[in-house]
Amino acid sequence: MLDFVAIDFETANNRPDSACQFALVAIEQGEITHQKSWLVRPPRMYFSPHNIAVHGITPEDVVDQPNFAEVWNDCRDFLEGKIIVAHNARFDLGVLTNTLAAYDIAIPRIDFACTRLIAQRCWPGHTSYGLAALAERFQIAFQHHDALEDSRTCAKIALLAGQETEANNFETLERKLFITRGVVSLGTISNPKTIKRSRSQWPVVNRPEISYGPSGIPGRSSKVQVQLDSQRIHSLAGEDKPLQGRTIFFTGKLLSLSRKEAMQLAISLGATCEDAITAATDYVVMGQPDEQEADSKAASELAKVATLSTQRDKPIRLLSERQFVQLLPGGLATMEIQVRSRRR
Numbered sequence: 001m002l003d004f005v006a007i008d009f010e011t012a013n014n015r016p017d018s019a020c021q022f023a024l025v026a027i028e029q030g031e032i033t034h035q036k037s038w039l040v041r042p043p044r045m046y047f048s049p050h051n052i053a054v055h056g057i058t059p060e061d062v063v064d065q066p067n068f069a070e071v072w073n074d075c076r077d078f079l080e081g082k083i084i085v086a087h088n089a090r091f092d093l094g095v096l097t098n099t100l101a102a103y104d105i106a107i108p109r110i111d112f113a114c115t116r117l118i119a120q121r122c123w124p125g126h127t128s129y130g131l132a133a134l135a136e137r138f139q140i141a142f143q144h145h146d147a148l149e150d151s152r153t154c155a156k157i158a159l160l161a162g163q164e165t166e167a168n169n170f171e172t173l174e175r176k177l178f179i180t181r182g183v184v185s186l187g188t189i190s191n192p193k194t195i196k197r198s199r200s201q202w203p204v205v206n207r208p209e210i211s212y213g214p215s216g217i218p219g220r221s222s223k224v225q226v227q228l229d230s231q232r233i234h235s236l237a238g239e240d241k242p243l244q245g246r247t248i249f250f251t252g253k254l255l256s257l258s259r260k261e262a263m264q265l266a267i268s269l270g271a272t273c274e275d276a277i278t279a280a281t282d283y284v285v286m287g288q289p290d291e292q293e294a295d296s297k298a299a300s301e302l303a304k305v306a307t308l309s310t311q312r313d314k315p316i317r318l319l320s321e322r323q324f325v326q327l328l329p330g331g332l333a334t335m336e337i338q339v340r341s342r343r344r
Contacts, residue, residue, distance in 0.1 A: 001030030002162045002170060004083040004113070006155035008147040009095040010055040012062075013048040016098035019068055020047070020057050023147035025155045026078050030162070032155065034078060037148035039065040043102050055145040069103040080108050083170050087131045087154045089114035089182060093189050101187065110184035113170065114192050115157045121177040121194065122161045127322065127335045131157075228256035228325065229334045230265055236329035241270025243327065249274045252287030254321050256335055259287070262324075269328065279308045283317050285324045 010021040023037035041062045052058055086092035089112050100107050116129050126137070132144050135153050138160060142149040167173035174181060182192040248271050250259045257265070262285070263273040277284060284305055305316045319327075325335050 001168055002159060002173070003028050004085045004155075004158065004170060005078055006085045006115075006151045006158065007079075007092055007096075008086060008150040008154065009092050010057060010145060010147050011051060011095060012042045012044075012057070012059075013046055013051055015044070016094045017102040018042040018044065018046075019095050019099050020051075020062050021055065021147040022068070022071060022075070023151045024075055024078055025148070025151040026082075027155055027159065030159055032152075035148060035152065036075070037146075037151075038071045038074070040071055041065045041067050043067070067103070068099045069105060072100065072103075072105060079110075083181070084110055084112040085115060085154060085158050086112065087115045087150065087157070089116075090189065090191055093182070093184055097184060097187055097189065107184065107187045112182045112184065112192070113158070113174070113179075114182065115154050115161075117179055117192050117194070118161045118173070118177065119157060121179055122164050127325075128331075226255040226335065228265075229330075230257070230261070232334050233265070233328050233330055234268065236334075237269060240329070242329060244270030246270070246282045247272045247274060247278075247280050248283045248285060249277050249281050250285045250287065252289050254285075254287040256321065256325070265328075277304050277308060277316070281305075281308070281316050283319050283324070285319045285321065287321055 004027050006025045006027065008023050009019050012018040012020040019040045020042050021037065021039055024035065025032055026034040039057070039062050041064075045059050045063070047057070047059050084093070093110065093112055096110075097107050115131075115134075119129050119134055123137075126133075131150060131153060134140075134157055135142055135144075138157070140153050140156055142153045144150065161177075162168075162173055165173055165176045167176055170181070178195040180193045180195060183190045243266055246266075248263075248266050250262050250266075250273065253259070254262055266273055274281060305318060308316060322335075325331065328334065
């Protein structure tokens, strides 16, 4: 079973040494054996309004809390010599190393892994690998941007990857997913990386038959099924109309829903949908060209967009299906791409 320690930092501002909350979750033999969270008084008490809006921690919350040098004395035994795991690990390891340096604490060698990279290799073909999207996919309830909740969720994702690959240790997990571990040595961070392999040598775990186009949506030849959760979008929107005042034209074949369904969804969120591109059009959502349509139609539409954009203060925006979904409540987390795995 996997042994590691999952960590997470929240910061007061954009400085990498401004930790204001830290948490760790220790895993031994696949089970949580210890978990703890600390509020931390950063070296400088400036809290960015943006950061406060994200995590809700204010200067008043930490003014009487220990600094990270004191926290390090409490947590170093859980971290030193262990594999450290974090989501978007470069960020958290950057905060750790910079905060230690701010207090003139020697930075130990650290082996670390990133659950975003692990998830991308273990479950390929999804549109989002953010912590919230993964938690929703695996039905993990948590409060995002609380350091302990994030650490615990990160640990659960790593454990799920271990189960999926039938790996009983991190070395096996990394070997099966063709990834290398990150290392902090002499204060320098080397990120985890994927090992380049030909397509035939990809990890057999959930290996997709899929090819992506430049828009980030699988090509027509890919063996995929894309589904947009319209019910969840409406639930998140509530009474709001996020597309209010926008005029949209849809063209081509969409993967996650039909063109008619896309128009109905956009209208229900406040948009106006047109049957042609006009000077009033705000967005043109470009799907894949219909098989019965000549490529000249797409070229003609692009030319029309270029011409009409000159008649407006702002140009008409061309959106891929993926970019259109990003405008909707819930964004890419509401789009699920299911790919057919190769036979083993």
